[in-house]
Amino acid sequence: MAAPASAAAGRGGGMSSDNAKGLVLAVSSSAFIGASFIVKKMGLRRAADSGVRAGYGGFSYLVEPLWWIGMISMIVGEIANFAAYAFAPAILVTPLGALSIIISAVLAHAILQEKLHIFGILGCVLCVVGSITIVLHAPQERDINSVKEVWDLATEPAFLCYAAIIVAAALVLIYFVVPHHGQTNIMVYIGVCSLLGSLTVMSVRALGIALKLTFSGTNQLFYPQTWAFALIVATCVSTQINYLNKALDTFNTAVVSPIYYVMFTSLTIIASVIMFKDWDHQNPTQIVTEMCGFLTILSGTFLLHKTKDMADSPGQSFSTERLKHASQNGFSIEVMPLKCQDSVDDEALTLSLPKADNGYLKEEHPLRYKYSSIV
Numbered sequence: 001m002a003a004p005a006s007a008a009a010g011r012g013g014g015m016s017s018d019n020a021k022g023l024v025l026a027v028s029s030s031a032f033i034g035a036s037f038i039v040k041k042m043g044l045r046r047a048a049d050s051g052v053r054a055g056y057g058g059f060s061y062l063v064e065p066l067w068w069i070g071m072i073s074m075i076v077g078e079i080a081n082f083a084a085y086a087f088a089p090a091i092l093v094t095p096l097g098a099l100s101i102i103i104s105a106v107l108a109h110a111i112l113q114e115k116l117h118i119f120g121i122l123g124c125v126l127c128v129v130g131s132i133t134i135v136l137h138a139p140q141e142r143d144i145n146s147v148k149e150v151w152d153l154a155t156e157p158a159f160l161c162y163a164a165i166i167v168a169a170a171l172v173l174i175y176f177v178v179p180h181h182g183q184t185n186i187m188v189y190i191g192v193c194s195l196l197g198s199l200t201v202m203s204v205r206a207l208g209i210a211l212k213l214t215f216s217g218t219n220q221l222f223y224p225q226t227w228a229f230a231l232i233v234a235t236c237v238s239t240q241i242n243y244l245n246k247a248l249d250t251f252n253t254a255v256v257s258p259i260y261y262v263m264f265t266s267l268t269i270i271a272s273v274i275m276f277k278d279w280d281h282q283n284p285t286q287i288v289t290e291m292c293g294f295l296t297i298l299s300g301t302f303l304l305h306k307t308k309d310m311a312d313s314p315g316q317s318f319s320t321e322r323l324k325h326a327s328q329n330g331f332s333i334e335v336m337p338l339k340c341q342d343s344v345d346d347e348a349l350t351l352s353l354p355k356a357d358n359g360y361l362k363e364e365h366p367l368r369y370k371y372s373s374i375v
Contacts, residue, residue: 018141022088025080026096032077034103036070038111043067086208090201090272091290092138094265098127098297101257101304119307126300133293137286139278145218147210151225154206159275163199166267170195170239182246186255189247193240194263198271200236203229205276258305262298269294 015023043066051060061067077100084093102124109116116124144150153159173192182188206229210220220226247256272278279287 015135015138016140018087019089019092019138022084022086022093022141023096023135025084025087026093027099029077029081029084030096030099031103032073032080034100035107036074036077037100037104038070038107039073040067040070041108041112043070082204082208085201085205086212088141089139089276089278090205091269091278092134094201094268094272095134095294095297096131097265098261098301099131101301102127105304117307120304123300123302123304123307126303127297128300130293130296130298130300133296134290137282137289137293139282139286142276144209144213146213147206147220147223147225147229150206150209151228153275153277154202156275159271162271162274166195166199166271183250186247186251186259189243189250190256190260190263192243193247193260194267196236196240197264198267200233200240201268202271202275203232203236205272207233255305258302261301265294265298 043064044061046066047061047064081093081097105116105120105124108114154163170192173188173195177188178192207226210223210226210229214220244260247260
């Protein structure tokens, strides 16, 4: 009788116990995943001091304990995220993934000395405000007593149409668009990942519900529907990993991450609304508030990614002021072109500044560039 009591609590205006469990698991997942990036990077740095860097094909990080601690932290986070879908609707769990970005940025600022720009701090605040807004107005988890009920929801005409459109669009991208535009258009690879990602989350949620019921005493492993959902998860996840790796290898990570987050989360919310009918028992005010919270998170995520490599360093400001002063006084400035890559360290730009009395005086101004937005 725990489920009906939980549902009654939700209808009474408070957060149901299932939603509370899903919230705790989702936040814990973000904490573990966000921390894992920092710990793994510390391990990579330590491994680079004693061997070939991973970026140049080295594998010395495999014997570095810190890297393995980070990997274990990430695995724990993913397990917690998987479990969260068994208790709470996707519209609550999925947007909270942005919290891992905040945790990673804050820890990088405190531990790795990767300074967080003032607009990055504003982005973190926006993500927190948006997350709180969604949590306070999230729909209640519907009562499901068998994996067959989830299968019935997945085989309703509305969701079958959605799934057919998603699969067809993904196949068109994979077989007709990727060969010609995959290396030049960032939306192609990310499109494949996001489209299949929405089906992955729905199947993961179904599988999580089946496991939750099994652990509570109602075995769902004998139903073929459970294994059908598991097969869908395996197929979609393997395809997602393949094309996400292609996207990260081809384009700037700082551009891939926010675009993927926006598309993946948006399509997942749409899929959840269609399949699990999350909005059926909510009024328009609650729905609009949830969407405003989601848009707030998107704004914060974009701002955080866009400014994460900006720094308020005096040296940079001094160099910028000199360039501005030189331009205003009619000096010609020759800047050697940078290579289009994610990270360029210690690039020396040659500035040719004319002098009134004795020709040209060439000065070398080392400027540090952490990433180029050219893709």
